[in-house]
Amino acid sequence: MTATRVLVLNSGSSSVKYQLLEMTDGSRLAAGLVERIGERQSRLLHTPLASGGERRERVEEFADHEAALRAVSGELDADGFGLGSPQLAAIGHRVVHGGQTFTRPTLVDDAVLAEIERLIPVAPLHNPANLTGITTARTLNPHLPQVAVFDTSFHTTIPEHAARYAIDTATADEHRVRRYGFHGTSHAYVSRKAAELLGKDPSEINAIVLHLGNGASASAVRGGRCVDTSMGMTPLEGLVMGTRSGDVDPAVVFHLVRVAGVSVDGVDELLNKRSGLVGLCGDNDMREITRRVGEGDEAARLAFDIYIHRLKKYIGAYCAVLGHVHAVVFTAGVGENSAPVRRAALAGLEELGLLVDEERNDAEREGPAAREARIISPEGARVAVAVVPTDEELEIAEQTYALVSDAGSPVRH
Protein backbone atom coordinates (compact mmCIF):
# COMPACT_ATOMS: atom_id res chain seq x y z
CA MET A 1 0.00 0.00 0.00
CA THR A 2 1.41 3.41 -0.90
CA ALA A 3 2.06 5.69 2.03
CA THR A 4 0.53 9.04 1.08
CA ARG A 5 -0.41 10.52 4.43
CA VAL A 6 1.51 12.89 6.67
CA LEU A 7 0.83 13.65 10.32
CA VAL A 8 1.81 17.21 11.25
CA LEU A 9 2.68 17.70 14.91
CA ASN A 10 3.16 20.99 16.72
CA SER A 11 4.39 20.23 20.23
CA GLY A 12 4.28 23.04 22.75
CA SER A 13 5.35 22.91 26.38
CA SER A 14 1.93 21.78 27.61
CA SER A 15 0.03 21.13 24.38
CA VAL A 16 0.19 19.17 21.16
CA LYS A 17 -1.69 20.21 18.01
CA TYR A 18 -1.98 17.82 15.10
CA GLN A 19 -3.44 17.37 11.65
CA LEU A 20 -3.43 14.32 9.43
CA LEU A 21 -3.26 15.13 5.73
CA GLU A 22 -3.78 13.04 2.60
CA MET A 23 -1.07 14.25 0.23
CA THR A 24 -2.66 13.11 -3.01
CA ASP A 25 -5.19 15.93 -2.70
CA GLY A 26 -4.07 17.95 0.36
CA SER A 27 -7.26 17.09 2.25
CA ARG A 28 -7.47 16.92 6.05
CA LEU A 29 -8.43 13.53 7.44
CA ALA A 30 -8.32 14.47 11.11
CA ALA A 31 -7.29 17.32 13.36
CA GLY A 32 -7.06 17.93 17.05
CA LEU A 33 -5.19 19.08 20.06
CA VAL A 34 -4.23 17.99 23.56
CA GLU A 35 -3.91 20.78 26.10
CA ARG A 36 -2.86 21.09 29.73
CA ILE A 37 -0.47 18.13 29.41
CA GLY A 38 0.96 17.29 32.85
CA GLU A 39 -2.12 18.54 34.68
CA ARG A 40 -4.82 16.46 36.35
CA GLN A 41 -7.44 17.54 33.85
CA SER A 42 -5.75 17.41 30.46
CA ARG A 43 -8.08 17.67 27.51
CA LEU A 44 -7.97 16.01 24.10
CA LEU A 45 -10.18 17.30 21.30
CA HIS A 46 -10.26 15.19 18.15
CA THR A 47 -12.20 15.87 14.96
CA PRO A 48 -12.48 13.00 12.46
CA LEU A 49 -12.74 15.20 9.36
CA ALA A 50 -12.65 12.40 6.79
CA SER A 51 -15.82 10.76 8.07
CA GLY A 52 -17.48 14.07 8.95
CA GLY A 53 -17.97 12.59 12.41
CA GLU A 54 -18.64 14.47 15.64
CA ARG A 55 -15.75 16.08 17.51
CA ARG A 56 -14.66 13.85 20.40
CA GLU A 57 -13.48 15.14 23.76
CA ARG A 58 -11.51 13.35 26.48
CA VAL A 59 -10.79 14.99 29.80
CA GLU A 60 -8.33 12.96 31.85
CA GLU A 61 -4.76 13.15 33.08
CA PHE A 62 -2.11 12.93 30.36
CA ALA A 63 0.99 13.03 32.55
CA ASP A 64 3.47 13.78 29.77
CA HIS A 65 3.86 14.10 26.00
CA GLU A 66 4.17 10.35 25.60
CA ALA A 67 0.81 9.82 27.28
CA ALA A 68 -0.70 12.58 25.16
CA LEU A 69 0.68 11.20 21.89
CA ARG A 70 -0.42 7.68 22.77
CA ALA A 71 -3.92 9.05 23.27
CA VAL A 72 -3.76 10.90 19.93
CA SER A 73 -2.60 7.72 18.22
CA GLY A 74 -5.51 5.90 19.87
CA GLU A 75 -8.00 8.44 18.51
CA LEU A 76 -6.46 8.20 15.04
CA ASP A 77 -6.52 4.39 15.30
CA ALA A 78 -10.22 4.51 16.07
CA ASP A 79 -10.65 6.26 12.69
CA GLY A 80 -8.33 3.74 11.01
CA PHE A 81 -5.36 6.14 10.72
CA GLY A 82 -3.06 5.34 13.70
CA LEU A 83 0.71 5.85 13.93
CA GLY A 84 1.24 2.26 12.81
CA SER A 85 -0.92 2.66 9.70
CA PRO A 86 0.91 1.60 6.49
CA GLN A 87 -0.52 4.65 4.72
CA LEU A 88 1.35 7.03 7.00
CA ALA A 89 4.46 8.23 5.12
CA ALA A 90 6.00 10.39 7.84
CA ILE A 91 5.48 12.78 10.69
CA GLY A 92 6.31 16.43 10.05
CA HIS A 93 7.28 18.30 13.22
CA ARG A 94 7.18 22.04 13.58
CA VAL A 95 10.45 23.10 15.20
CA VAL A 96 10.74 26.75 16.14
CA HIS A 97 14.50 27.28 16.06
CA GLY A 98 16.91 25.78 13.56
CA GLY A 99 19.62 28.40 14.07
CA GLN A 100 22.00 28.80 11.13
CA THR A 101 22.33 25.04 10.80
CA PHE A 102 18.99 24.00 9.37
CA THR A 103 18.34 25.77 6.10
CA ARG A 104 15.73 23.25 4.99
CA PRO A 105 13.43 20.51 6.30
CA THR A 106 15.53 17.72 7.69
CA LEU A 107 15.05 13.99 8.18
CA VAL A 108 15.55 13.36 11.88
CA ASP A 109 18.37 11.18 13.16
CA ASP A 110 20.38 11.23 16.38
CA ALA A 111 22.74 13.96 15.09
CA VAL A 112 19.79 16.18 14.13
CA LEU A 113 18.25 15.73 17.57
CA ALA A 114 21.57 16.65 19.19
CA GLU A 115 21.78 19.83 17.09
CA ILE A 116 18.20 20.87 17.95
CA GLU A 117 19.16 20.32 21.57
CA ARG A 118 22.31 22.45 21.14
CA LEU A 119 20.03 25.30 20.02
CA ILE A 120 18.00 25.27 23.25
CA PRO A 121 19.91 28.25 24.75
CA VAL A 122 18.65 30.47 21.88
CA ALA A 123 15.09 29.04 22.00
CA PRO A 124 14.53 28.01 25.62
CA LEU A 125 10.74 28.32 25.43
CA HIS A 126 10.16 26.30 22.29
CA ASN A 127 12.86 23.85 21.26
CA PRO A 128 12.63 21.60 24.36
CA ALA A 129 8.93 20.94 23.74
CA ASN A 130 9.51 20.45 20.00
CA LEU A 131 12.25 17.93 20.83
CA THR A 132 10.01 16.05 23.23
CA GLY A 133 7.41 15.74 20.47
CA ILE A 134 9.95 14.21 18.10
CA THR A 135 11.52 11.80 20.59
CA THR A 136 8.10 10.66 21.78
CA ALA A 137 6.85 10.07 18.24
CA ARG A 138 10.03 8.08 17.56
CA THR A 139 9.39 5.94 20.61
CA LEU A 140 5.86 5.20 19.45
CA ASN A 141 6.96 4.14 15.97
CA PRO A 142 10.76 3.88 15.58
CA HIS A 143 10.50 2.97 11.88
CA LEU A 144 8.46 5.95 10.75
CA PRO A 145 10.46 8.79 9.13
CA GLN A 146 10.29 11.96 11.21
CA VAL A 147 10.98 15.29 9.54
CA ALA A 148 11.80 18.54 11.34
CA VAL A 149 10.49 21.67 9.60
CA PHE A 150 11.98 24.84 11.08
CA ASP A 151 10.33 28.24 11.56
CA THR A 152 13.69 29.86 10.89
CA SER A 153 14.74 28.05 7.67
CA PHE A 154 13.11 30.43 5.19
CA HIS A 155 15.06 33.28 6.75
CA THR A 156 18.52 31.70 6.46
CA THR A 157 18.93 33.46 3.08
CA ILE A 158 18.89 36.87 4.80
CA PRO A 159 22.24 38.54 4.03
CA GLU A 160 24.71 39.22 6.84
CA HIS A 161 24.14 42.98 6.76
CA ALA A 162 20.46 42.41 7.64
CA ALA A 163 20.95 39.43 9.95
CA ARG A 164 23.62 40.91 12.24
CA TYR A 165 23.02 43.37 15.03
CA ALA A 166 25.57 46.17 15.27
CA ILE A 167 27.14 44.83 18.46
CA ASP A 168 30.62 43.51 19.25
CA THR A 169 31.23 40.70 16.78
CA ALA A 170 33.12 38.37 19.12
CA THR A 171 30.37 38.55 21.75
CA ALA A 172 27.64 38.10 19.15
CA ASP A 173 29.37 35.08 17.62
CA GLU A 174 30.19 33.43 20.92
CA HIS A 175 26.56 33.61 22.06
CA ARG A 176 24.93 33.22 18.63
CA VAL A 177 23.29 36.63 18.94
CA ARG A 178 21.86 37.49 15.53
CA ARG A 179 18.53 37.89 13.79
CA TYR A 180 17.02 34.53 12.87
CA GLY A 181 13.38 35.41 12.10
CA PHE A 182 10.33 33.21 12.68
CA HIS A 183 6.99 32.29 11.04
CA GLY A 184 9.18 31.15 8.14
CA THR A 185 6.85 28.35 7.09
CA SER A 186 4.04 30.87 6.68
CA HIS A 187 6.19 33.46 4.86
CA ALA A 188 7.44 30.75 2.47
CA TYR A 189 3.96 29.42 1.73
CA VAL A 190 2.30 32.81 1.38
CA SER A 191 4.98 34.36 -0.84
CA ARG A 192 4.80 31.33 -3.16
CA LYS A 193 0.98 31.47 -3.27
CA ALA A 194 1.11 35.21 -3.98
CA ALA A 195 3.33 34.56 -7.01
CA GLU A 196 0.85 31.90 -8.16
CA LEU A 197 -2.01 34.40 -7.76
CA LEU A 198 -0.14 36.86 -9.99
CA GLY A 199 0.55 34.13 -12.54
CA LYS A 200 4.32 34.39 -11.98
CA ASP A 201 7.14 32.18 -10.85
CA PRO A 202 8.34 33.10 -7.32
CA SER A 203 11.72 33.99 -8.85
CA GLU A 204 10.03 36.79 -10.83
CA ILE A 205 8.50 38.80 -8.00
CA ASN A 206 9.49 40.89 -4.98
CA ALA A 207 6.96 40.70 -2.16
CA ILE A 208 6.36 42.15 1.25
CA VAL A 209 4.58 39.54 3.37
CA LEU A 210 2.69 40.71 6.46
CA HIS A 211 1.87 37.80 8.76
CA LEU A 212 -0.49 39.46 11.23
CA GLY A 213 -1.82 36.98 13.77
CA ASN A 214 -1.54 36.99 17.52
CA GLY A 215 2.20 36.91 16.80
CA ALA A 216 3.07 39.18 13.88
CA SER A 217 5.99 39.53 11.50
CA ALA A 218 6.83 41.13 8.16
CA SER A 219 9.27 39.87 5.58
CA ALA A 220 10.87 41.17 2.41
CA VAL A 221 11.13 38.43 -0.21
CA ARG A 222 13.17 38.96 -3.36
CA GLY A 223 12.66 36.39 -6.11
CA GLY A 224 11.41 33.77 -3.67
CA ARG A 225 14.27 34.27 -1.19
CA CYS A 226 13.83 36.10 2.09
CA VAL A 227 16.14 39.13 2.39
CA ASP A 228 14.83 40.68 5.63
CA THR A 229 12.32 39.99 8.36
CA SER A 230 11.03 41.85 11.39
CA MET A 231 11.47 39.21 14.10
CA GLY A 232 14.99 38.88 15.39
CA MET A 233 16.96 36.61 17.69
CA THR A 234 13.59 35.83 19.29
CA PRO A 235 9.98 36.40 18.18
CA LEU A 236 9.87 39.56 20.33
CA GLU A 237 11.34 42.02 17.83
CA GLY A 238 9.46 43.97 15.19
CA LEU A 239 5.75 44.62 14.85
CA VAL A 240 3.29 45.30 17.67
CA MET A 241 1.65 41.93 18.47
CA GLY A 242 -1.22 40.62 20.57
CA THR A 243 0.79 40.48 23.79
CA ARG A 244 4.38 41.29 22.65
CA SER A 245 5.82 44.78 22.40
CA GLY A 246 7.84 44.32 19.22
CA ASP A 247 10.63 46.92 18.88
CA VAL A 248 11.65 48.82 22.00
CA ASP A 249 14.86 50.63 22.89
CA PRO A 250 16.95 47.92 24.65
CA ALA A 251 17.79 50.52 27.31
CA VAL A 252 14.15 50.26 28.47
CA VAL A 253 15.20 46.90 29.93
CA PHE A 254 18.14 48.42 31.87
CA HIS A 255 15.86 51.16 33.13
CA LEU A 256 13.19 48.76 34.35
CA VAL A 257 15.80 46.57 36.06
CA ARG A 258 17.91 49.34 37.62
CA VAL A 259 15.38 52.05 38.34
CA ALA A 260 12.03 50.27 38.64
CA GLY A 261 13.57 47.22 40.36
CA VAL A 262 11.85 44.73 38.06
CA SER A 263 13.68 41.39 37.76
CA VAL A 264 15.05 40.27 34.40
CA ASP A 265 12.40 37.54 34.30
CA GLY A 266 9.81 40.17 35.14
CA VAL A 267 10.84 42.30 32.16
CA ASP A 268 10.80 39.22 29.95
CA GLU A 269 7.26 38.48 31.05
CA LEU A 270 6.21 42.13 30.67
CA LEU A 271 7.47 42.46 27.11
CA ASN A 272 6.27 39.04 25.93
CA LYS A 273 2.95 38.64 27.75
CA ARG A 274 1.69 42.00 29.03
CA SER A 275 2.63 44.33 26.19
CA GLY A 276 1.52 44.84 22.60
CA LEU A 277 -2.22 45.35 22.10
CA VAL A 278 -3.15 43.77 25.42
CA GLY A 279 -0.74 46.02 27.31
CA LEU A 280 -2.00 49.11 25.51
CA CYS A 281 -5.75 48.59 25.80
CA GLY A 282 -6.47 45.32 27.64
CA ASP A 283 -7.58 43.41 24.51
CA ASN A 284 -5.50 41.45 22.06
CA ASP A 285 -8.29 40.46 19.69
CA MET A 286 -8.43 42.86 16.74
CA ARG A 287 -12.20 42.26 16.36
CA GLU A 288 -12.77 43.60 19.84
CA ILE A 289 -10.35 46.50 19.36
CA THR A 290 -11.97 47.71 16.13
CA ARG A 291 -15.40 47.38 17.76
CA ARG A 292 -14.20 49.54 20.67
CA VAL A 293 -12.65 52.06 18.26
CA GLY A 294 -16.08 52.33 16.60
CA GLU A 295 -17.56 53.23 19.98
CA GLY A 296 -15.04 56.01 20.51
CA ASP A 297 -12.87 54.16 23.06
CA GLU A 298 -9.63 56.16 23.32
CA ALA A 299 -7.33 53.42 24.65
CA ALA A 300 -8.41 51.11 21.82
CA ARG A 301 -7.93 53.93 19.29
CA LEU A 302 -4.38 54.60 20.51
CA ALA A 303 -3.53 50.87 20.51
CA PHE A 304 -4.83 50.58 16.94
CA ASP A 305 -2.87 53.65 15.84
CA ILE A 306 0.39 52.40 17.41
CA TYR A 307 -0.13 49.00 15.74
CA ILE A 308 -0.71 50.62 12.34
CA HIS A 309 2.14 53.12 12.68
CA ARG A 310 4.65 50.32 13.32
CA LEU A 311 3.25 48.27 10.44
CA LYS A 312 3.50 51.21 8.08
CA LYS A 313 7.13 51.82 9.08
CA TYR A 314 8.03 48.23 8.19
CA ILE A 315 6.17 48.41 4.87
CA GLY A 316 8.10 51.57 4.00
CA ALA A 317 11.38 50.03 5.12
CA TYR A 318 10.86 46.91 3.02
CA CYS A 319 9.93 49.00 -0.04
CA ALA A 320 13.37 50.56 0.43
CA VAL A 321 15.08 47.19 1.01
CA LEU A 322 13.51 45.65 -2.11
CA GLY A 323 13.70 48.72 -4.36
CA HIS A 324 10.92 47.44 -6.58
CA VAL A 325 7.86 45.78 -5.04
CA HIS A 326 5.37 43.68 -7.04
CA ALA A 327 3.11 42.57 -4.19
CA VAL A 328 2.15 43.36 -0.61
CA VAL A 329 0.50 40.35 0.94
CA PHE A 330 -1.63 40.16 4.09
CA THR A 331 -2.04 36.88 5.95
CA ALA A 332 -2.92 35.21 9.31
CA GLY A 333 -5.87 36.00 11.61
CA VAL A 334 -5.73 39.81 11.44
CA GLY A 335 -4.24 40.09 7.94
CA GLU A 336 -6.85 37.76 6.41
CA ASN A 337 -9.87 39.13 8.25
CA SER A 338 -9.44 42.75 9.23
CA ALA A 339 -10.35 45.13 6.41
CA PRO A 340 -9.80 48.18 8.72
CA VAL A 341 -6.21 47.09 9.47
CA ARG A 342 -5.41 46.54 5.77
CA ARG A 343 -6.95 49.88 4.80
CA ALA A 344 -5.17 51.83 7.56
CA ALA A 345 -1.80 50.13 6.98
CA LEU A 346 -1.69 51.29 3.36
CA ALA A 347 -3.47 54.64 3.73
CA GLY A 348 -1.32 57.47 2.44
CA LEU A 349 1.16 55.18 0.66
CA GLU A 350 -0.16 55.95 -2.85
CA GLU A 351 3.21 57.48 -3.75
CA LEU A 352 4.70 54.02 -3.27
CA GLY A 353 2.11 52.56 -5.65
CA LEU A 354 0.13 51.02 -2.78
CA LEU A 355 -3.63 51.30 -3.20
CA VAL A 356 -6.57 49.39 -1.74
CA ASP A 357 -9.87 49.02 -3.58
CA GLU A 358 -12.48 49.67 -0.87
CA GLU A 359 -15.07 47.31 -2.28
CA ARG A 360 -12.60 44.45 -2.73
CA ASN A 361 -11.10 45.07 0.70
CA ASP A 362 -14.48 45.07 2.45
CA ALA A 363 -15.96 42.08 0.61
CA GLU A 364 -16.84 39.55 3.33
CA ARG A 365 -15.99 36.00 2.41
CA GLU A 366 -17.59 33.01 4.01
CA GLY A 367 -17.08 29.26 3.88
CA PRO A 368 -14.45 27.89 1.49
CA ALA A 369 -14.28 31.23 -0.39
CA ALA A 370 -12.74 32.80 2.73
CA ARG A 371 -9.73 30.49 2.21
CA GLU A 372 -9.10 31.68 -1.34
CA ALA A 373 -6.28 34.09 -2.19
CA ARG A 374 -7.48 37.37 -3.65
CA ILE A 375 -6.33 40.77 -4.90
CA ILE A 376 -7.65 43.84 -3.09
CA SER A 377 -5.82 46.56 -5.05
CA PRO A 378 -7.65 48.29 -7.92
CA GLU A 379 -7.41 46.91 -11.47
CA GLY A 380 -4.15 48.04 -13.08
CA ALA A 381 -2.45 49.13 -9.82
CA ARG A 382 1.36 49.28 -9.99
CA VAL A 383 1.68 47.03 -6.91
CA ALA A 384 -0.69 44.12 -6.29
CA VAL A 385 -2.11 44.12 -2.77
CA ALA A 386 -3.31 40.63 -1.87
CA VAL A 387 -4.89 38.61 0.90
CA VAL A 388 -3.48 35.08 0.97
CA PRO A 389 -4.70 32.73 3.73
CA THR A 390 -1.76 30.99 5.29
CA ASP A 391 -1.64 27.23 5.83
CA GLU A 392 1.38 26.26 7.90
CA GLU A 393 0.20 22.67 8.38
CA LEU A 394 -0.13 22.10 4.63
CA GLU A 395 3.31 23.64 4.05
CA ILE A 396 4.88 21.42 6.75
CA ALA A 397 3.11 18.37 5.30
CA GLU A 398 4.21 19.18 1.74
CA GLN A 399 7.81 19.80 2.73
CA THR A 400 7.80 16.61 4.78
CA TYR A 401 6.29 14.55 2.00
CA ALA A 402 8.64 16.00 -0.63
CA LEU A 403 11.64 15.14 1.53
CA VAL A 404 10.52 11.60 2.27
CA SER A 405 9.94 10.95 -1.42
CA ASP A 406 13.02 12.90 -2.63
CA ALA A 407 15.37 11.24 -0.21
CA GLY A 408 14.13 7.99 -1.67
CA SER A 409 13.75 7.08 1.95
CA PRO A 410 12.01 3.75 2.17
CA VAL A 411 8.85 4.18 4.15
CA ARG A 412 9.01 1.29 6.58
CA HIS A 413 6.46 0.01 9.00
Ligand code: AMP
Ligand atom coordinates in the same frame (compact mmCIF):
# COMPACT_ATOMS: atom_id res chain seq x y z
P1 AMP B 1 -3.68 33.79 14.37
O1 AMP B 1 -2.55 33.94 15.37
O2 AMP B 1 -3.23 33.86 12.95
O3 AMP B 1 -4.59 32.63 14.66
O4 AMP B 1 -4.59 35.10 14.56
C1 AMP B 1 -5.36 35.28 15.73
C2 AMP B 1 -5.84 36.73 15.77
O5 AMP B 1 -6.53 37.09 14.58
C3 AMP B 1 -6.86 36.99 16.87
O6 AMP B 1 -6.23 37.30 18.10
C4 AMP B 1 -7.61 38.19 16.34
O7 AMP B 1 -6.97 39.39 16.77
C5 AMP B 1 -7.46 38.12 14.85
N1 AMP B 1 -8.70 37.84 14.14
C6 AMP B 1 -9.31 36.66 13.91
N2 AMP B 1 -10.46 36.82 13.22
C7 AMP B 1 -10.58 38.15 13.00
C8 AMP B 1 -11.56 38.99 12.36
N3 AMP B 1 -12.65 38.46 11.77
N4 AMP B 1 -11.34 40.32 12.34
C9 AMP B 1 -10.26 40.86 12.93
N5 AMP B 1 -9.30 40.13 13.55
C10 AMP B 1 -9.46 38.81 13.59
